[in-house]
Amino acid sequence: xxxxxLINDFEALSLKELDKVALIKRxxxxxxxxxxxxxxxxxxxxxxYQILEINGKRIFEYYTVYFDTPNFQFYLDHHNGYxxxxxxxxxxxxxxxxxxxxxxxxxxxxxxxxxxxGIQQMDEYLSTEEYKKVTYPKLEGMPLEKKLxxxxxxxxxxxxxxxxxxxxxFNIQLNTELKSVNLSELVILELKQPKYNVLxxxxxxxxxxxxxxxxxxxxxxxxxxxxxxPKKNLFKPQILKVKDYQPIYS
Numbered sequence: 474x475x476x477x478x479l480i481n482d483f484e485a486l487s488l489k490e491l492d493k494v495a496l497i498k499r500x501x502x503x504x505x506x507x508x509x510x511x512x513x514x515x516x517x518x519x520x521x522y523q524i525l526e527i528n529g530k531r532i533f534e535y536y537t538v539y540f541d542t543p544n545f546q547f548y549l550d551h552h553n554g555y556x557x558x559x560x561x562x563x564x565x566x567x568x569x570x571x572x573x574x575x576x577x578x579x580x581x582x583x584x585x586x587x588x589x590x591g592i593q594q595m596d597e598y599l600s601t602e603e604y605k606k607v608t609y610p611k612l613e614g615m616p617l618e619k620k621l622x623x624x625x626x627x628x629x630x631x632x633x634x635x636x637x638x639x640x641x642x643f644n645i646q647l648n649t650e651l652k653s654v655n656l657s658e659l660v661i662l663e664l665k666q667p668k669y670n671v672l673x674x675x676x677x678x679x680x681x682x683x684x685x686x687x688x689x690x691x692x693x694x695x696x697x698x699x700x701x702x703p704k705k706n707l708f709k710p711q712i713l714k715v716k717d718y719q720p721i722y723s
Contacts, residue, residue: 476508476628476643479515480531486523486631493633499665501585504679505687505711506660507718508643514662514678518630521674522639525629527569533629534567535642538597538622539692542615548696550611552707556580559609560692561617565595574603621695623647632674637666639675647695654698658718661689687714 506514524531540561541547550558560577575589588606597619599607604617624646630639640663645656664675671677679685689711697705697712705712 480524482519483524485526488527491525491631499585500669502664502669502686503689504662504684505689505714506662506684508658508660511660517678518675522630522632530568533627535627536565536567536624538563539620540617541620545702546611548702551693552704561607563595576606621649623691623695637673639664647699649699652699656719
């Protein structure tokens with residue numbers, strides 16, 4: 474059964490209701506699944522979660538531009554395990570045309586702090602004011618430039634009783650002007666909670682499916698799979714996971 478049919482069983486949730494579990498400062502836990510595992514998951518959690526619906530739509534399309542220094546400082550900090558690392562991006566919600574500039578900071582443990590500002594245009598550069606919002610000790614005045622873009626489809630679920638939300642990203646495509654990678658069989662599920670709760674219904678089901686937390690960044694894997702930087706040894710577990718679901722990389 475297709476994803477679009479499976480999500481019809483969920484009770485709808487409005488954007489206003491979803492704002493109750495916005496969780497701007499939160500613990501993020503990611504899981505990597507195949508598209509077939511996602512189908513099984515959705516068919517077994519619809520009684521515990523509601524799904525975001527806007528104007529009758531439940532699957533939303535995203536377009537994201539990622540920025541980094543000329544020497545890929547943000548990417549290298551992730552590769553080297555730097556705790557307080559950062560992502561800088563612009564994102565457009567294609568179904569609504571809403572656009573944001575986002576600065577996302579990784580804090581201690583799994584905690585994330587994301588700041589975002591509404592923007593009018595999806596410029597592929599940072600203005601002076603946008604650059605000033607990036608407070609990062611390793612930046613040292615280096616410019617920030619567009620490195621890659623991605624597009625993906627997203628489903629958003631919420632379990633208000635447990636104060637958690639779930640984003641499920643699929644149809645992931647990574648692009649530069651010269652190269653494109655399509656991760657059509659790969660799904661990234663991200664659980665957002667005030668603190669990690671193993672009693673979450675979705676965590677319990679994933680455990681039964683033998684799907685466990687796994688680090689995965691669409692920006693980082695974009696750099697790796699598009700061969701934008703030679704340093705990638707520490708991302709071998711994620712590369713192997715991609716190969717499991719994308720035979721093209723075997």
